[in-house]
Each structure stands twice: as structure tokens, then as C-alpha cells.
Amino acid sequence: MIALSACVQPAETPTATVPPVTPTPTATIATQNLAELAKSAASQGQFQTLIQxxxxxxxxxxLAKPGPYTIFAPTDAAFSALPKTTLDQLLQPANKQQLVKLLAYHVIPGGITSQQLTSGQVKTIEGNFVQITVDRASNSITVNNAKVTQPDIPASNGIVHIVDQVLLPPNFPSSVKTTPTPR
Structure with missing residues (x-):
């Protein structure tokens, strides 16, 4: 079981040194916290499932509390790659703890830009590690097997990187079917 307090005080910080987030003057969304940013993104139709x-x-x-946080935000398309029954199960009140675990696995402490990310394992606020692979030659970043499709969206309390897959924590409950739908 995950306590929400784990989201406020991470047990460990990532090994990377993280400078404070400095909003970009031209980015109007830099004054929004991650919850507001997610709502704004949802209004564009890309993150309805994540907001839900x-x-x-x-x-x-x-997500409105001071961070900083780095969120790897799956798009609606990423969620739709999961079997429909998985998403339906996760959204049921009886499975709230599994949903919290899944979402917390998409968040790491600190506001880390794509330029600051380095290859290696980083502990999420869920408690398990994600494997980050940075390939500067091809200008690509992956988190586990999810590709970062849009990096560095600033928020007042962190950074959002859009990913093309839902990240599943290790030992995710087998009662929730998570085998991706064939494409």
C-alpha cells in the first residue's frame, strides 16, 4: 500500500544533481503547477485518460503541491494501447491503490530537463526504479521501453515529458491485466 505522503517526501533522491526549475519567460505554462498543466493538456485532447x-x-x-517533480505523462494513445478491461479495472474505486501505484511510477523527484537526464536507473516516488536511456547521437530518450515524444514542458512545480507508453511498475498486480493490445 502506498501512502500519499510518499509523494511529498521521497525516500531517496535521484543520483543526478537537480538545479531549481527556472520558468522560461516565453512559456506561459511555466506558471502553472503540474495539476493545472495536466488540465490544460487534457483540454487539448491528449491527456483525458491521464486526468481521469x-x-x-x-x-x-x-500534483498541485510544490515540487519539484518530473512526470513522464502517457498520452491517451498510450493508455488505449492497454487492454480496455485493464483501464476499466484500474479506474474502479476498489483498485485505487493499484492506480496510485501506477501513477506514482510515472513521477520522479526533482525537476529534471531532458538535457539533465542521464542514462541509468532512477527511483520513482512509487518506490521502484525506472531505466532511463539517453542517446544524444539520435536525440532520443526512453524510460523503460517508453519513448519521450515531447520533452521539457515546464510547470511551476516541475517538468513534464510526454511518453508514448504507460509505464508499469515491477510486480504490478496480476489481477489487473496489463498485456498490451496487439496493434
Whole structure:
């Protein structure tokens, strides 16, 4: 079981040194916190499922708290690659703890830009590690097997990197089917 307080005080910080987030003057979204940013993104139609999941997990207020955080945000297309029954199960109140665990696995402490990311394992606020692979030659970043499709979206309390897959924590409950739908 994950306590929401784990989202506020991570047990360990990533090995990378993280400078404070400095909003870009030309980026109007830099004054928004991650919850506001997610709502703005949802209004563009890319993150409706993520917003629905954050609300079902009761994490909306948590994402509005001072960070900084780095969120690897899956798009609606990433969620739709999961079997429909998986998403339906996760959004049920009985599975709230699994949903919190899944969402917390997409967040690492600190506001880390794509230029600051380095290859290696980084502990998420969920408690397990994600494998980050940075290939500067091809200008690509992956988190586990998810590709970062749009990096460095600033928020007042962190950074958002859009990913093309939902990240599944190790030992995710087998009662929730997570085999991706064939494409």
C-alpha cells in the first residue's frame, strides 16, 4: 500500500544533481503547477485518460503541491494501447491503490530537463526504479521501453515529458491485466 505522503517526501533522491526549475519567460505554462498543466493538456485532447486516472486516484491536490517533480505523462494513445478491461479495472474505486501505484511510477523527484537526464536507473516516488536511456547521437530518450515524444514542458512545480507508453511498475498486480493490445 502506498501512502500519499510518499509523494511529498521521497525516500531517496535521484543520483543526478537537480538545479531549481527556472520558468522560461516565453512559456506561459511555466506558471502553472503540474495539476493545472495536466488540465490544460487534457483540454487539448491528449491527456483525458491521464486526468481521469489522476482524479480517480485522488491525486489532483498532490500534483498541485510544490515540487519539484518530473512526470513522464502517457498520452491517451498510450493508455488505449492497454487492454480496455485493464483501464476499466484500474479506474474502479476498489483498485485505487493499484492506480496510485501506477501513477506514482510515472513521477520522479526533482525537476529534471531532458538535457539533465542521464542514462541509468532512477527511483520513482512509487518506490521502484525506472531505466532511463539517453542517446544524444539520435536525440532520443526512453524510460523503460517508453519513448519521450515531447520533452521539457515546464510547470511551476516541475517538468513534464510526454511518453508514448504507460509505464508499469515491477510486480504490478496480476489481477489487473496489463498485456498490451496487439496493434
Amino acid at each position: 486516472a489522476v482524479q480517480a486516484a485522488g491525486l489532483t491536490e498532490q
